[in-house]
Amino acid sequence: MKGQETRKTSSALGTMDASSMMGVVVALAGILAGLLLEGGHVGQILQPTAAMIVFGGTAGAVMLQFPLATVLAAARRLVRIFFYRGETGEAAVTQLVGFANKARRDGIVSLDQDLAEIHDLFLKQAVMLAVDGTEPSELRRIMELQIDNHTDLEEKIPAVFESAGGFSPTIGIIGAVLGLIQVMQHLDHIDEVGRGIAVAFVATIYGVAAANLFFLPAAGKLRLRARHEQTLKEMMLEGVVSILEGMNPRILEIKLNSFLAAPGVEKRRPMEMRKDAA
Numbered sequence: 680m681k682g683q684e685t686r687k688t689s690s691a692l693g694t695m696d697a698s699s700m701m702g703v704v705v706a707l708a709g710i711l712a713g714l715l716l717e718g719g720h721v722g723q724i725l726q727p728t729a730a731m732i733v734f735g736g737t738a739g740a741v742m743l744q745f746p747l748a749t750v751l752a753a754a755r756r757l758v759r760i761f762f763y764r765g766e767t768g769e770a771a772v773t774q775l776v777g778f779a780n781k782a783r784r785d786g787i788v789s790l791d792q793d794l795a796e797i798h799d800l801f802l803k804q805a806v807m808l809a810v811d812g813t814e815p816s817e818l819r820r821i822m823e824l825q826i827d828n829h830t831d832l833e834e835k836i837p838a839v840f841e842s843a844g845g846f847s848p849t850i851g852i853i854g855a856v857l858g859l860i861q862v863m864q865h866l867d868h869i870d871e872v873g874r875g876i877a878v879a880f881v882a883t884i885y886g887v888a889a890a891n892l893f894f895l896p897a898a899g900k901l902r903l904r905a906r907h908e909q910t911l912k913e914m915m916l917e918g919v920v921s922i923l924e925g926m927n928p929r930i931l932e933i934k935l936n937s938f939l940a941a942p943g944v945e946k947r948r949p950m951e952m953r954k955d956a957a
Contacts, residue, residue, distance in 0.1 A: 699761045699900060706892045729854050729882035733889065736850035741843050745835070753839035759904060760897050768911055768939045771802065775918035775935060778806070779928040787923060801825065801912050805919040815920045822916045826909060833905035837898040844894035851886020855879050914938035 711721065742750050774797070778790055791810045797803040801822070808818045858879025914935055921931050 694763055696761055696763055696900075702896065703892075710888070723877070724881055724884060726878060726881040726885075729858075729878075729885050732854035732857065732882055733847055733851050733885040736853065737843050737847045737886075737889070740846040740850070741839060744842055745839055749835050750839060753836045756836050756901060757897070760900050763904065768914060771799070771911060771915055771918075772932060772935045772939070774802075775915070775922070776928050776932045779918075779922045779926065779931050782922050783925070783928065799915070802915045802919070805916055809919050809923045813923075815923045818923065819916065819920050822912075822919075826912050826916070829912070830905070830909055833908070834902075837902040837905070840894045840898035840901065844890040844898065847886040847890045847894060848883075849886070851883040851889075854882025854886070858882060910938055 714721070714724070745753075778793065781789055781793070787809055790806055794803060794806060794810075797806060804825075805818065805822050808821065813821075856879075858881075859876065862876055862879060917938070918931065918935050921934065926934075
């Protein structure tokens with residue numbers, strides 16, 4: 680039962696990103712291993728007050744720079760760094776080629792029966808416009824406007840994490856200076872000065888580590904996610920417009936697969952046209 684619950688949760692969140700998971704583990708393991716090899720111990724870098732200064736100060740600075748709605752949207756997107764529900768594009772290509780075959784045989788209006796099977800809202804709206812008889816140029820203009828608006832919104836999310844990555848090292852220095860001030864006020868206990876200085880610089884570690892091990896990499900990953908979604912939308916739009924213009928399904932599949940071409944991505948062979956296609 681427990682395993683089934685775990686699988687259901689993963690399915691709801693999306694597919695686990697092994698690269699992100701492994702990146703976090705490797706980064707933390709490398710740092711902790713280096714600390715231990717140098718004769719240190721984990722307790723030396725576990726300072727709640729330093730963490731409060733760095734993460735509280737960074738959150739405040741980010742909220743000052745961006746609207747609250749954008750900050751909350753960025754917080755909700757954190758899960759997308761480790762779990763992703765985006766389409767690979769292969770399913771969309773297969774679906775669009777199927778639509779092309781059906782439209783060529785029975786007419787574009789016949790796709791009205793398939794609208795319920797389209798789960799992507801962008802593709803569904805594009806097909807609805809095509810079925811309603813929208814001109815290809817007008818359909819392209821309408822859907823490109825949606826892509827542009829969506830892209831503008833998505834670009835704000837990585838910017839939040841990039842700003843956090845810029846603020847946190849500086850706020851870490853502020854935390855270190857605050858710690859040093861406290862140390863200097865107790866110079867009469869010289870035995871405690873060395874330990875106090877070491878504790879003060881933990882805030883700097885938190886700030887630099889948070890920026891370079893999480894905030895900036897997270898911004899890069901979310902930017903890649905946004906670009907991937909934009910490419911898929913452009914592919915879907917090109918597919919629907921091509922179907923509306925009566926493009927041959929075999930040529931359409933080759934054309935759509937060009938959107939998926941990338942290093943390390945295996946290209947599919949063009950699907951054989953159905954014998955009953957006109």
